[in-house]
Amino acid sequence: ITRIGVFTSGGDSPGMNAAIRAAVRTAIYKGKKVTGIYHGYQGMIDNSMFDMDSPSVSSIIQQGGTILKTARCMEFKTVEGRAKAYENVKAAGIDALVAIGGDGTFTGAEIFSREYDIPMMCIPGTIDNDLNGTDLTIGYDTANNTVIEAIDKIRDTAASHNRLFFVEVMGRDSGCIALNAGIAGGAEAILLPEKDTAIEELIDMLSQGADSNKSSMIVIVAEGDKNGGATDVAKRVKEKFDNFDTKVSILGHLQRGGSPSSADRVLATRMGYYAVNELLKGNSRATVGIRGSEIVTTPLEEALSKKELKLNEDLVEIAKIMAI
Ligand code: ADP
Secondary structure: OOEEEEEEOOOOOOOHHHHHHHHHHHHHHOOOEEEEEOOOHHHHHHOOEEEEOHHHHOOOOOOOOOOOOOOOOOHHHOHHHHHHHHHHHHHOOOOEEEEEEOHHHHHHHHHHHHHHOOOEEEEEEOOOOOOOOOOOOEOHHHHHHHHHHHHHHHHHHHHHHOEEEEEEEOOOOOOHHHHHHHHHOOOOEEEOOOOOOOHHHHHHHHHHHHHOOOOOEEEEEEOOOOOOOHHHHHHHHHHHOOOOEEEEEEOHHHHHOOOOOHHHHHHHHHHHHHHHHHHHOOOOOEEEEEEOOEEEEEEHHHHHHOOOOOOOHHHHHHHHHHOO
């Protein structure tokens, strides 16, 4: 391996820049050349690439988003699209790739790397923490911190007016942010995509809170909750439960942004370093991950075949007890 290509793809997350920086600096330290590829797989097809050196990743560890930009690229899902991408990658002298992204990015890497026999290592970057092969994804900790900061602020105003707030957080399929930020923010109830909480059950929980004279109540609703989003849930609860003035707050894309937390910066740096070292050792078609405090790799085939991600049932139980 003489030249490593680095790109970010799919949904962005805070800490991707720290991962780029770590991969670039590790490769340079090992005497390799580095090409940055813009807009993920789209940049390979459009030949949007540039030479990177150590200064090109200066002062980015603290920045959210990704300096390499990201994109969703439909053309890469076609054989012709990937052929075009490979031509450009080859012409640039790139003989190994580091991909930072989510599930879709991993799928593309698995296919491309097999099709053209090019070594690839993936790094999990998504706020949803919904990838196999790792306990934590880059951006998850920052997103949780962003959400609890919002919950804390909402709590101040909610308590002043005896209000019941429904706060919608990201997570179409994964309740990780909702559950963790719900616990950290002291939510009275948390609705998760993985659980089928009936509105009646939610009203029971809120009634108990009202009976114990809570001055405010916050319900965290993951966007993928089966009852619909926070607006729908609030409407249905209000019909039967009018003790409290009801408000809705949808946090939306602000959860994707911001300066990465210390934990995400360190995680991303360890993963970027590890991804390059693994490539140089001959590992390929795998994702870097963290298990406990250890950095590990898992073959992409294995990481992608396990679709079920289990919610931490202990946390679900603890959240209920803390809401009494
Ligand atoms: P994420 O990586 O955050 O899950 P996407 O699902 O949009 O985001 O995937 C990122 C990109 O990976 C897609 O836009 C596409 O270019 C590529 N990709 C996803 N699935 C496939 C596939 N089945 N074959 C080839 N490329 C794919």
